[in-house]
Amino acid sequence: MRVGVSIAVATGLYGVSFGALAVASGLTTAQTCVLSLLLFSGGSQFAFVGVVAGGGAGSAAASAAALLGIRNAVYGMQLNALLHPRGWRRVVAAHVTIDESLATSTGQTDPDEQRRGFWVAGVGVFVLWNLFTLVGALAGDAMGDPRDWGLDGAAVAAFLALLWPRLCSRDAAAVAVACAVVTVVAVPFVPPGVPILVAAVVAAALGWRGARERPDPAPAAAPGADPTSRGGAA
Template identity: 75%
Template structure:
């Protein structure tokens, strides 16, 4: 065996034995495949192929992307769409502070880490206690999802173009449905349900009186006010949407080994 081969073998062994790497790869595949849905729905909402790709390449935040195209599909203005998207993206800023303290990336890595700080990469990193596993899980999930999400966004966008009129397939309302599907798992406990009900009521009351796209902003203000005065636990609602360690026994999770 050559010296180069001997140097590469330990790295391959470490990856095969790494729980963070395995989980990150599985999350990358599952999440990346969902990019097909975004690509098709974006085209159905009136965006062309390159606009759709720009959203996935530059925005790269699933919930924010669906919110953006959902507002536009409903007839909202660009300002309303950007505001709704930004409000949902605030959680990534909170994740970023956590990742910065956890991994302490330096130089250009800070910018790369900021771009791939999403629910899945944050969950994979924070689920480990070993620093090497934290880094391995974060970068594998972040880069893996970024690559696959964009590949399958392109597939979905091209497929959406080939389908023709979106109303024939019921896709004209699918962007909103997909966004609600992303929101549903976050409604845990009584307080999130109460806030969701209050926001839904505010939206229904606002629809007849304000332009398209504005009701979602009204709902966001209602949610912010309720959250501010409810004295909710600081960690409630801020955890990543994905818990990659669900079902893993406590000894494996604490030790970071299999």
């Protein structure tokens, strides 16, 4: 519970940045709050607002948000097998399945603590994120030009914060660099929001190719067989 509460407070406070940036990007306070209530995925929300702020179409903004939200479906399969929610809890659990609730739950070993951690972190982040989204949206109306406060870089900083911990291998870093180069090249030639989609396609293609080229593990030799012989290796 302590871990879940601490994560909820830290993440919820970050909602101020989203609320202010969303209003400064052209959304109304009501639209900003509805986005947090219904979408409720920080990375996807920043992607949506970033495309809108750049003048991109709503379809491009929704596509960018959906691509980042795919990870939540993967989380959902893992947590469904771990927690086995039933009835109305299944619907609520799906909505509060985010990075923070997954990390809090899977970081525990006792099944009861896993369930408790998931619900405390998930519901806690939901309540505080929406509360501070409203605070940020109301403050954003009075802040003027977002560039004066550095809020135009908030979405970029959020993406970097999500990406950086995942660059733990040479392959991951190489894919990130390739996607960054493709994005920079694409920006002058395509509408806002499309470079994100192009980079996602490149990342998926590189991941698929890497999976195909990864060698299969060698089969174990039969008991008593000579591993140096062709028959034993087979």
